[in-house]
Structures are given as C-alpha cells and as structure tokens.
Amino acid sequence: MNKTNKPNIAVIAGGDSSEFVVSVKSGANVLKAVDSAKFSPWLVQMQGKNWEVFKEGKKVADIDKSDFSFLLNNEKIAFDFAYITIHGTPGEDGILQAYFELMQIPYSTCNVHSSSLTFNKWICNNYLRNLGVVMANSIKLNKGTAIDVNTIVEKLGLPLFVKPNAGGSSFGVSKVKELSQLEEAIEKAWIESDEALIEQFIDGKEFTCGIVRLQGEKVVFPITEVLPKNEFFDFEAKYTPGATEEITPARLPKHLFEKCQQLTSEIYDMCECSGIVRIDFILKNETFYFLEVNTTPGMTATSFIPQQIAAMGKTLQEIITQIIEDKLN
Structure with missing residues (x-):
C-alpha cells in the first residue's frame, strides 16, 4: 500500500559492468530529478544478487525479487515504475527489461528485443x-580465437579501433596505430566481453x-x-x-x-x-x-x-x- 497515493518510482543504478560507479552517479542525478510532488522516488542499487533500497543515502531494505517490492516498518511497498540507469549488464542488454515484463512493471527504457x-x-x-x-567496416573475434594481425590490417588498414563487442562501456577500448599493438588491444577488449570488435578508423x-x-x-x-x-x-x-x-x-x-x-x-x-x-x-x-x-x-x-x-x-x-x-x- 502506498499511503500517499503517489506512485513509487524505483531509480535503478549499479549493475555488473565496469561502469558501476558512473551508473551510481547517473542514478543519483535522476533520483534528484524525479518530481517528489508527484512521485515517491527510491534509489535501488543492484550488484549481482544484492538488490538494495536506499533513502537519503542509507540502505533501508532489500528488494523481494519475487515481486520487486520491499518491507519498510512492516509495511510492504510495491513499485509502480522502474527508471533504469544501469550502464551495461543487466540494465542495458535486456535482462532487467525481461524481469520487469514478467513482473508487469512499466520501465523507462527500450524493450527486451531492442535492448x-x-x-x-x-x-x-x-x-x-x-x-x-553508413558505418566503418569491422571484424568480430571471439575470445580464444587465433589472432592473425596481418589479415586484420590487410582488411581494415591502420589505425583502427578495438573495443568490447558487448560491454556498454568505454572500458577496454584501444586505438591501434601499429601492427605490434593489435594483439594486446584485442586481449584487453576480451577482458570486458567474450567478443572483440575491430573497426576501421574513420x-x-x-x-x-x-x-x-x-x-x-x-x-x-x-x-x-x-x-x-x-x-x-x-x-x-x-x-x-x-x-x-x-x-x-x-x-x-x-x-x-x-x-x-x-x-x-x-x-x-x-x-x-x-x-x-x-x-x-x-x-x-x-x-x-x-x-x-x-x-x-x-x-x-x-x-x-x-x-x-x-x-x-x-x-x-x-x-x-x-x-x-x-x-x-
């Protein structure tokens, strides 16, 4: 029950990518921007299986994942809407969106397929x-694949960009100017994602x-x-x-x-x-x-x-x- 009759808004930050810290800052800024005259905003921080509710910077409860609610002073508070500010997984890749579809809770972002x-x-x-x-030409390399730097440079030229294929972040991105740097750049991208994307430089x-x-x-x-x-x-x-x-x-x-x-x-x-x-x-x-x-x-x-x-x-x-x-x- 929501005694104020204002919809409860979860602003969701954190996540499981290298951009956790940035997401927390995004979440804090969005939380401030939710109109508290119309809505009851709550910050929900997620990392792995820890889903926690914060109010004024302090943790007040754990989320019940069975229905995305929480208990506060023995009162059950259910969320009416989720504003997702997670960069990377699970907030940008469709995983969290699928959960909210199952829970029938509206959310702020693209749907599962689009995400x-x-x-x-x-x-x-x-x-x-x-x-x-129109876009740059590119090659994808799966983690553990043999790296043939000569063939890559023949196809795409130098310099080129190497980035994680699915990371939702700026981590693991390199600009490669010389053949000798390419293998290391691909391995750096593989730390963030199982696939490296190698792109022609525009x-x-x-x-x-x-x-x-x-x-x-x-x-x-x-x-x-x-x-x-x-x-x-x-x-x-x-x-x-x-x-x-x-x-x-x-x-x-x-x-x-x-x-x-x-x-x-x-x-x-x-x-x-x-x-x-x-x-x-x-x-x-x-x-x-x-x-x-x-x-x-x-x-x-x-x-x-x-x-x-x-x-x-x-x-x-x-x-x-x-x-x-x-x-x-």
Missing part, C-alpha cells in the same frame, strides 16, 4: 548496415544526439560536438573534468545539423527504441558514420543528455516526469 539488439554492437551494426546506415569529428518519444511524438535533442583532448573519447576523456570539450548545440551548418538529427530519428525507429536514447556518429566530409546506440546513456550532471535537454530550454525533471507519466498511463 539486446543495440547492446551487441556487431549484430546491431550488421542489422543497420543492411538498412542502409578520421573525422565525433557528434552525439539524444532522442526520446513522448506521447507518441519523437523529440530529437540538440547535437553535441565532442572534442576529446585525448586521442579519442575513452573512459578517461568521458569522465575526467576538462578532458573533453563538449559543445551543445554543435557548431554544424544547418543542413548537417538537420541531417544528423534525421539520422538519429531514423535509427531510433529502425531499432524500435523507447525512452531516452543517445546515438553517436563520426562526421567525415559530409557523411555521418554510425558508431553506436546507447539505450541507457549517462545521466550524471555533466553527461551529454542533461546538457542537450538544458540546451533545449527544458529541465531533466520535465522530461523524466513525461517519460514516467507516459508509461504509467
């Missing part, structure tokens, strides 16, 4: 390439664009231009203050700004996305090369999505309120 499709970069790339989306600028569907209408956010001071936008560049210059809205001529937003909107539909999604691109000449779909993008105070929402003249609270109300109705 698992976009989480596996190799499968998502081949699916979108088939639909005409020499261009990086852009990222957020999008959400609210009341059946897509809202495409302003684009952010990403200028890392490192070689590329790695984990350090992503989360070290001052390591990356981020310009929102991006300094693009109108036709390219609109082209990127249009492409973002098309990919959102192709992947049957839901909730806030961020899509990354590299611009070379006048072509946007698709990089990846992020279905639980970073929501820390300095992340791209909150920047883009602010640039639209909206607040994170307004957008999150609409997402929750849409899914509850």
Whole structure:
C-alpha cells in the first residue's frame, strides 16, 4: 500500500559492468530529478544478487525479487515504475527489461528485443548496415580465437579501433596505430566481453544526439560536438573534468545539423527504441558514420543528455516526469 497515493518510482543504478560507479552517479542525478510532488522516488542499487533500497543515502531494505517490492516498518511497498540507469549488464542488454515484463512493471527504457539488439554492437551494426546506415567496416573475434594481425590490417588498414563487442562501456577500448599493438588491444577488449570488435578508423569529428518519444511524438535533442583532448573519447576523456570539450548545440551548418538529427530519428525507429536514447556518429566530409546506440546513456550532471535537454530550454525533471507519466498511463 502506498499511503500517499503517489506512485513509487524505483531509480535503478549499479549493475555488473565496469561502469558501476558512473551508473551510481547517473542514478543519483535522476533520483534528484524525479518530481517528489508527484512521485515517491527510491534509489535501488543492484550488484549481482544484492538488490538494495536506499533513502537519503542509507540502505533501508532489500528488494523481494519475487515481486520487486520491499518491507519498510512492516509495511510492504510495491513499485509502480522502474527508471533504469544501469550502464551495461543487466540494465542495458535486456535482462532487467525481461524481469520487469514478467513482473508487469512499466520501465523507462527500450524493450527486451531492442535492448539486446543495440547492446551487441556487431549484430546491431550488421542489422543497420543492411538498412542502409553508413558505418566503418569491422571484424568480430571471439575470445580464444587465433589472432592473425596481418589479415586484420590487410582488411581494415591502420589505425583502427578495438573495443568490447558487448560491454556498454568505454572500458577496454584501444586505438591501434601499429601492427605490434593489435594483439594486446584485442586481449584487453576480451577482458570486458567474450567478443572483440575491430573497426576501421574513420578520421573525422565525433557528434552525439539524444532522442526520446513522448506521447507518441519523437523529440530529437540538440547535437553535441565532442572534442576529446585525448586521442579519442575513452573512459578517461568521458569522465575526467576538462578532458573533453563538449559543445551543445554543435557548431554544424544547418543542413548537417538537420541531417544528423534525421539520422538519429531514423535509427531510433529502425531499432524500435523507447525512452531516452543517445546515438553517436563520426562526421567525415559530409557523411555521418554510425558508431553506436546507447539505450541507457549517462545521466550524471555533466553527461551529454542533461546538457542537450538544458540546451533545449527544458529541465531533466520535465522530461523524466513525461517519460514516467507516459508509461504509467
């Protein structure tokens, strides 16, 4: 029973990937943005089999996984909605989404199919390439496979990028400039995922664009231009203050700004996305090369999505309120 009659909202953070710490920051920022005049927000932190409820920074209960509820002062509190801010597994790959489908609890993100499709970069790339989306050429190597560096470089050239195929994070990503670095980079990616994705290097600028569907209408956010001071936008560049210059809205001529937003909107539909999604691109000449779909993008105070929402003249609270109300109705 909810005595206040305000829907109980679980903001879910943590997870089992290397981005646990970032997810906790995203969760804290989303929790702050849930309108407590309309909803009762609770932080749920997950790691492995530990699912814990926090209020004002203190653990108050364990989650009963049989129905996603908890006991507080002998009163059972059931959740009406789940806002998922886990980067990586189990919040970005469809596992948690399947659980909420079984529990019949509405949630903020893409559904099971869309989440698992976009989480596996190799499968998502081949699916979108088939639909005409332009992207770098790539090769996938399963963990333990013999590494033939010469053949890889013959096919993709140098430099190239090596990244975990399914990690939902910036860990394990390397830019390889010399043949001698390739094997080590592949093994580094295998630490994060059983499959390494090796991609041709596209020499261009990086852009990222957020999008959400609210009341059946897509809202495409302003684009952010990403200028890392490192070689590329790695984990350090992503989360070290001052390591990356981020310009929102991006300094693009109108036709390219609109082209990127249009492409973002098309990919959102192709992947049957839901909730806030961020899509990354590299611009070379006048072509946007698709990089990846992020279905639980970073929501820390300095992340791209909150920047883009602010640039639209909206607040994170307004957008999150609409997402929750849409899914509850």
